[in-house]
Amino acid sequence: MNLLSFLFLVLLGVPVWAQSTAGAAVGAQADVLQTEQGAVYIHPVLHGSLVLQWEGKTIFVDPYGGAALYKAFPAPDLVLITDIHGDHLHPETLQGLDLSRADLIAPLAVMEKLGELTFKGKITLANGEEQAWQQLAVRAMPMYNLPETADSRHPKGRGNGYVLTIGKRRLYISGDTEAIPEMRLLTNIDVAFVCMNLPYTMDVEQAAEGVLAFKPRVVYPYHYRGGGGTFSNVENFKQLVAKDPSIEVRLRQWYPQQ
Structure with missing residues (x-):
């Protein structure tokens, strides 16, 4: 979609967010975000993987959970990894991918643990750093x-959350965090993926407080399987965030056993 088409849809009142019905490779859960530089298709996969x-x-x-979960997708052009733990840096899954x-x-902490895993290129980013990749910014x-x-x-400085900017749309991927000041101060986020799983990150109430502070247009609770295989109450999260009707909470099935 070019800029003129995008503006035409906006003027007609056509939503730039929609459930995907065509154009995505796979995934009944896929959503589409229209941008000035084309549509972004969003596929929840498993836990913190998308x-x-x-x-x-x-x-x-x-990418986590085994390479079979990704067989329906094209080989990746870019891989983002947030931290060193096995549900983020998962060598078994990566070894099965092209x-x-x-x-x-x-x-850097992830780069130091790659072992024999090889990529076409590697870009190390520390907190606060930004890198252009193709026509997006990370x-x-x-x-x-x-x-x-x-x-x-999860000590400060070891892992990364990410903000991706694609065609002036901003997507926030929280990684394993709590509702830290840096999250609360985010602005102009179109879609956010926010974790909530005790004892590793934060509870539902803290996650909702953080989201209400930075006001993303759309938020997906993800990474919500906690200790002992329990699941955070994402319906409760949705109710808490409903205090601000400008924020849409999208619940998706991130776990096959749910």
């Missing part, structure tokens, strides 16, 4: 536990 498709490019975020044309964007965001302690599961 696939984005845009203008013939495929982006894997924290990474021959994929660039990797990840924090900004690394802090992700960490509160309070900050020496034995934190």
Whole structure:
């Protein structure tokens, strides 16, 4: 979709968000976000894993759960990894993927644990750094536990959340974090993926408070399987966020056993 077509749809009142019915490779759950530089198809996969498709490019975020989950998608052009834990950096899944044309964007801690995994190119980003890739921008965001302690599961500076800017649309991927000040101060986020799983990140109430602070247009609760295989109450999260009717909560099935 070019700029004139995009503006024409807006003037007609046609929503730029919609459930995908065509154009996406796979996925009954796929949603589409229209941008000035073409449609972005959003595919929830598992836990903290998702696939984005845009203008013939495929982006894997924290691919996990086995390569079979990704067979219906084209080989990735870009892989984003947030942290070193096995549900984000999952060597078994990555080894089963065709990474021959994929660039990797990840924090240094992830790069140091890749072992024999190879990518076409590797870009190391620290919190606050930004990198242009193709026609999008990737900004690394802090992700960490509160309070900050020496034995934190997610210390500040090790892992990255990400803000992707595609055709003036901004997508936020929280990674493993709590409702930190850097999250609350985000602006102009069109779609957010926000984690909530105790004891690893934050509870539903804190996640809702964070979302109400930065007011994304659309938010997906994700990464909500906690200790012992329990699941956070995402329906409760949706009710809490409903205090602000300008925010749409989208619930998707991120777990086959749910």
